[in-house]
Amino acid sequence: MLARDSLALSVVMPVYNGEDYLQASIESIVRQSFGNFEFVILDDGSTDRTPQILSEWAGRDGRIRVISGRPRRGVVGSANRVVREAQAPICARMDADDVSHPDRLRRQWEVLQSHPDVCLVATLFELIDRRGRVVRSRDRSTLLRRGLVPPFPHGSIMFRRGAFEAAGGYRQACTYWEDRDLFIRMAQQGRILVLPAPLYRLRCHAKSARLSASSRDLRDAFRLMHRCLAAHRAGRDYTALLDGSGGPGGEPDDVALQWLSLLGSLRLWAGLRPGILRHLLSRGGVRVSAASLRVLALAALGEVSPRLYRRLHQGVHRLRDRQAARVIDEQRPVEWRLQ
Secondary structure: OOOHHHOOEEEEEEEOOOOOOHHHHHHHHHOOOOOOEEEEEEEOOOOOOHHHHHHHHHHHOOOEEEEEOOOOOHHHHHHHHHHHOOOOOEEEEOOOOOEEOOOHHHHHHHHHHHOOOEEEEEEEEEEEOOOOOEEEOOOHHHHHOOOOOOOOOHHHOEEEHHHHHHHOOOOHHHOOOHHHHHHHHHOOOOEEEEEEEEEEEEEOOOOOHHHHOOHHHHHHHHHHHHHHHHHHHOOOOOHHHHOOOOOOOOOOHHHHHHHHHHHHHHHHHOOOOOOOHHHHHHOOOOOOOHHHHHHHHHHHHHHHOHHHHHHHHHHHHHHHHHHHOOOOOOOOOEEOOOO
């Protein structure tokens, strides 16, 4: 184990029942070109082979430190706990079903060292399926858009722990969008940069936390997120909405359609059919608009041929990426501005 005062970085990873992809995830970190780190892994009460896998890896690599998460804390609780266990002033998040490029940590570390006003640096990504095959390439055009949708995955971030603590960490009320809520508050602590290179591979599979959640829980979380982000765009603090004091929220067509589009996309990239037609029918129909027609097209094409849908979507992403390459330097980070 490295001495605390010599540690440059803590890689932090919570895991729950991650036996299917845990080996590949850990291996991608221990083989990084940047080696001065500890790897803190929190086992959040797993009931599969996760504890055995972690024990084996800890015995092979002294940088790995395994923390027991019993009793189980859940997505947000385990995410906060694993950062508290970190000993270095800079933390890199890793998710237990994803894969990091060998140069990911080095390149992010160099950005933080050369930009003291930056509190968080992330990377673009590729989507992979359960077998590790790339099903969607990176899309640099997302870096040219402003807004509250981050162009990077949660697992790709590296951040200053002081800024994380000043922001208040993850909030339980924001479960299933705790990352986006954190990024909004982190942006008040410093700049957020994104490396245009696809240094992270995000795995889509049926056992992911969002797809494993009940449809009702995911829908309710999306409704709350939509109301909070609307308040943020209007320049208001949305904290009151998180404790229920903001009053009941309805579900207008645009919110319902965004929620169904998200659910359908998650399922399609995980290799499943979208399965959202029944949700549309249960609403008794929606107002005809460009948005509703897009969702209906997603539902119909996805049900008939999920593979064709994914190929068409991949083609659109490749075209956008090539166009964005004309103005984005592969080697230079791009600032993500929320507004």
